[in-house]
Amino acid sequence: MKKAFFFIAFSAMILLLQSCKKHSEPSTETNSVYTNNINKGLEKHNLQQLDSAFYYYNQASQSAYDGDSKAYALFQIATIQQQVGDFYGSEETAIDALKQAKSNLYAPYLYNLLGIAFLEQNNFSEAIQYYNKVYNDTLNNLDKAIVKNNIAVVYLEKKEFQKAIQIEEALLTNTVLQNDKKNYAKVLDNLGYAYFKTNNPKALPFLNQSKFLRDSLNNDYEKIATYIHLAEYHQATNPKLALQMATDAFTFANAVNNPDDKLEALKLKVALSNPTTTKEVALQHIQLSDSIFKVRQFAKNQFAKIKYDASKAVLEKDKSENQKQIILWLLFAVAIIAINIILILRYRNKQKLKASIYDTEIRISKKIHDELANDVFQAMTYAETQDLQNNTKKEILLDSLENIYSLTRDISQSNSQIDTKEHYKKQLFELLNNFSNASINVIIKSDDTINWDKLHKEIKITLHRVLQELMVNMKKHSNCSIVVITFFNHPKHLEIKYADNGQGINPQTFDKKGLQNVENRIQAIKGTIIFDNQTNKGFKVTISIPK
Numbered sequence: 001m002k003k004a005f006f007f008i009a010f011s012a013m014i015l016l017l018q019s020c021k022k023h024s025e026p027s028t029e030t031n032s033v034y035t036n037n038i039n040k041g042l043e044k045h046n047l048q049q050l051d052s053a054f055y056y057y058n059q060a061s062q063s064a065y066d067g068d069s070k071a072y073a074l075f076q077i078a079t080i081q082q083q084v085g086d087f088y089g090s091e092e093t094a095i096d097a098l099k100q101a102k103s104n105l106y107a108p109y110l111y112n113l114l115g116i117a118f119l120e121q122n123n124f125s126e127a128i129q130y131y132n133k134v135y136n137d138t139l140n141n142l143d144k145a146i147v148k149n150n151i152a153v154v155y156l157e158k159k160e161f162q163k164a165i166q167i168e169e170a171l172l173t174n175t176v177l178q179n180d181k182k183n184y185a186k187v188l189d190n191l192g193y194a195y196f197k198t199n200n201p202k203a204l205p206f207l208n209q210s211k212f213l214r215d216s217l218n219n220d221y222e223k224i225a226t227y228i229h230l231a232e233y234h235q236a237t238n239p240k241l242a243l244q245m246a247t248d249a250f251t252f253a254n255a256v257n258n259p260d261d262k263l264e265a266l267k268l269k270v271a272l273s274n275p276t277t278t279k280e281v282a283l284q285h286i287q288l289s290d291s292i293f294k295v296r297q298f299a300k301n302q303f304a305k306i307k308y309d310a311s312k313a314v315l316e317k318d319k320s321e322n323q324k325q326i327i328l329w330l331l332f333a334v335a336i337i338a339i340n341i342i343l344i345l346r347y348r349n350k351q352k353l354k355a356s357i358y359d360t361e362i363r364i365s366k367k368i369h370d371e372l373a374n375d376v377f378q379a380m381t382y383a384e385t386q387d388l389q390n391n392t393k394k395e396i397l398l399d400s401l402e403n404i405y406s407l408t409r410d411i412s413q414s415n416s417q418i419d420t421k422e423h424y425k426k427q428l429f430e431l432l433n434n435f436s437n438a439s440i441n442v443i444i445k446s447d448d449t450i451n452w453d454k455l456h457k458e459i460k461i462t463l464h465r466v467l468q469e470l471m472v473n474m475k476k477h478s479n480c481s482i483v484v485i486t487f488f489n490h491p492k493h494l495e496i497k498y499a500d501n502g503q504g505i506n507p508q509t510f511d512k513k514g515l516q517n518v519e520n521r522i523q524a525i526k527g528t529i530i531f532d533n534q535t536n537k538g539f540k541v542t543i544s545i546p547k
Contacts, residue, residue, distance in 0.1 A: 031065040034073075041076060054080050061382055067102035078113050082120075091117040104306040122423065124158045131367070145177040149187055156194060164194045182222060185213035193229045218263050220252040224261045227252065231268045243272040261321060322387050327397060331380050338376065375404050408433065420460040425452045428464055432485060435471045441482050442471075447489040459545055462521045463496070469518050470498055470541060478502030478539055493527075498541040505531070505539060 041056035057076045064070035074097035080091035094113045097106065100498060118127035128151055135147045148304055155164035168191035171177055177184050192206030207230050214223045231245035250265035263406040381398045386393045419427050429444055436442040452460075467485070474483060481500030488495040515531070523530045532540035 016332070031063060031069075033063045034065055034069055036412060037063060038073065038076075041073075045076065045080070050080050050083060067100045068105055071097040071101035071106050071110070074100065075113070078110070082113065082116060087117040087120040087360075091121070104137070108134050112147075113136065115154075119154055119157065122157075122419070122421075124154050127154045141174075141176045142180060142183070145171055145174050145187075146183055149183070149190065152190055152194075156190065156197075159197075161194045161197045165191065165198070168194065181213050181217060182219070185210045185217070185222065185226070188213065188296050189226045189229060190356075196229070196233050204233060207347065220255045221258065223252045224249050224256075224258065224265075228261070228264055228268065230452070235268070235272065239272055243491075245267065246272060288314075324383060327383050327401065328380070330401060331376055331383065331404075334401075335376050375400065379404060418461050420457045420465050422453065424455075424460050424464075428467070431464065431468060433472060435475060435483070439481060440475075443482065443484045444487075445484065446487040450487060450489040450494065455547070458523055462525050462527075463545065466518050466521050466543065467496070467498075469515070473515060474500055474502070493547060494545045496543040496545070498543075499538060500540075501538045503538050 012471070037056045039062035041053045044050075044053035044056060054077060057073050057080070061070050061073035061077065064073055064211045074093050078093040078097065081087075081093060092115060093330070094110045094117065098110050101110075111130045115127050115130040115134065118124070118130065131147055131154070135144055135151075138144050138147060148171060150260060152164040152167040152171075155167070167185050171187045172191070177187065177412045186204050188210035192203050192208075192210060195201075195203035195206060207226060210226045211223075211230065214226055227245045228251035231242045231249060234242035234245065246265050246268035250262055250269065253259075253261035253265055379397065382393075382397055384402065386397070388394045388397065418424075429446075432442055432444055455463075471483075476481060478500050480500035483498070483500045486497045487497075488497070519529050522545070525545060527543060527545040529544075530542045532542070
């Protein structure tokens with residue numbers, strides 16, 4: 001339900017954003033280039049032309065005349081990153097803005113951004129910490145109440161419903177909040193939902209009261225959460241009414257073009273629809289989910305390109321000697337990252353991983369040594385021996401640096417920490433779907449009876465890594481167009497079938513050495529893995545893991 005809650009937290013940010021704009025008008029003495037870029041960015045932002053707005057805000061951050069002006073430009077960039085779902089990027093940008101600021105002028109607004117970013121990344125303690133900072137820096141009583149409500153939302157996400165109830169019940173008596181129907185309705189809705197989760201009979205009256213207030217406001221955006229919560233409330237006792245509530249929630253979300261809440265409403269409709277319509281609704285949910293992912297990924301890529309192009313333009317304006325020093329420092333930083341990766345991997349080998357995983361880490365270390373270290377050394381040698389005033393040679397070196405960075409990032413991401421808690425299934429399926437592209441279609445089929453929460457942490461990590469290696473192997477060697485991954489739930493074991501329509505394997509020449517680590521990982525958790533040796537019928541693997 002976090003996506004349904006998100007606009008509750010985001011509403012405070014909008015309020016703060018509007019206030020921030022009122023107090024951030026540059027004076028006539030400020031840098032005209034900066035002012036022009038900020039004004040263009042705000043214009044494009046209001047029109048929801050986010051890539052153009054991002055470009056002008058980024059230009060403004062580079063032409064800022066002091067720390068506060070740079071912090072304001074970065075603040076705007078962070079809000080756009082949140083709009084496209086890049087919460088990690090928004091976190092980085094907001095923290096950078098806090099570091100750049102010379103005063104506390106924008107601190108509350110940046111703290112609020114960070115509260116939202118950490119909430120969306122399930123870092124609840126950090127979210128509460130930053131919301132408390134906003135609360136302490138906010139003098140307006142209504143704003144304080146809104147921030148308190150946001151803190152209650154975090155506790156709802158943590159499933160600490162009693163703490164949420166304690167906050168929301170105190171807000172009910174806030175006279176300032178009572179006079180603000182929109183925000184008071186949010187408190188009623190959150191409290192009703194918390195009561196519902198604790199089987200408190202007062203849940204329905206509060207949810208209905210919130211519905212009445214929000215219906216009276218005639219604001220589709222405000223209605224969504226209450227209708228979704230009512231659908232959940234009636235799901236077990238009155239499926240017909242619950243389906244109507246979910247359908248209305250989808251209509252409201254569609255009217256305001258809120259993709260995350262459309263997904264949430266469709267998810268409920270899938271659970272509540274009759275057998276004749278379930279497939280159609282489920283397909284609609286899948287198509288919408290894919291569309292949202294592609295749009296957000298495209299936006300992130302566009303923003304990354306804008307930043308890269310801007311940085312490259314700055315590099316080209318610097319003197320040759322300064323360029324050489326910057327490049328050497330970048331090489332040094334990449335080398336340090338590579339060394340740290342090696343040290344981390346070795347430490348994990350000695351302290352945490354079983355013997356069967358050791359071969360994997362050695363292989364990764366060898367990859368870093370054989371590929372990354374050699375590339376770094378060659379780039380450093382090139383930088384020291386070539387005339388970088390020559391644009392052609394300079395471009396060659398920059399291309400080499402970009403390749404080194406990409407390789408380092410890929411190695412780091414392939415060994416990043418895995419969330420084995422409530423979002424494990426979503427993270428695993430996103431990993432598999434990320435291998436889809438214009439030429440490869442990845443299809444995932446899953447038995448709905450699988451209880452992912454009850455799977456042991458070690459099994460989840462192993463399954464994540466094994467499927468990741470199979471998909472990487474597919475991308476490198478299979479030459480397929482379709483990949484099907486199916487999850488079956490059996491009483492005593494979990495079965496996973498992988499199949500693609502690629503070139504297959506030859507039983508006479510097939511060597512499992514390349515996939516030895518996959519086999520080792522499965523055997524380490526007492527599972528079995530079978531490779532299908534049928535020639536020219538694609539590549540097939542069956543994995544069985546005891547529960």
